Amino acid sequence: MLLVPPMKTLCMMAIASLTLAFPASAMDNALRAGLMKLDPQTRLEQRCDAEILDRITHDDRKFKADRVVAYAFATPEMSADAIRSSGAAFRSKGQWYRLKFKCQTGPDHMEVLQLRYRIGDEIPEADWPKYNLYD
Numbered sequence: 491m492l493l494v495p496p497m498k499t500l501c502m503m504a505i506a507s508l509t510l511a512f513p514a515s516a517m518d519n520a521l522r523a524g525l526m527k528l529d530p531q532t533r534l535e536q537r538c539d540a541e542i543l544d545r546i547t548h549d550d551r552k553f554k555a556d557r558v559v560a561y562a563f564a565t566p567e568m569s570a571d572a573i574r575s576s577g578a579a580f581r582s583k584g585q586w587y588r589l590k591f592k593c594q595t596g597p598d599h600m601e602v603l604q605l606r607y608r609i610g611d612e613i614p615e616a617d618w619p620k621y622n623l624y625d
Contacts, residue, residue, distance in 0.1 A: 522600070530599055531568065535560065538573050538593035541602045546580060546609070553609075557581040558589070562621045571595050579613060579623060586613040586623045 521540060525533050539558040546555040557580060560566045564577025571594055578589040588610030594603045
């Protein structure tokens with residue numbers, strides 16, 4: 491199919507906006523397919539986890555976040571399209587850190603609409619078993 495220039499431009503803009511909506515490392519095709527197989531609440535949690543990992547690593551190059559535990563120190567507050575955790579933890583380069591976050595998604599829990607987070611103190615390795623954190 492041959493596209494006339496205005497239609498071709500419109501299609502390219504649509505593809506670009508979809509690509510920019512999901513950071514490459516946070517939302518590849520395998521992750522998207524896996525998320526779609528989950529129940530809505532689990533999808534919300536996993537999508538927010540993926541976005542948090544990507545943002546932490548992107549925002550501060552000293553971190554290479556690879557795991558989030560939203561319930562490490564407190565039970566997260568869940569709503570239909572959002573999760574808030576004041577007692578989360580994330581792992582970077584084999585070390586765990588305290589984390590607070592609020593993540594809001596669209597109704598299908600695939601697009602993150604808002605994410606705020608705050609990194610806290612490093613968690614001593616001696617405390618990891620108490621909070622079910624691991625290396």
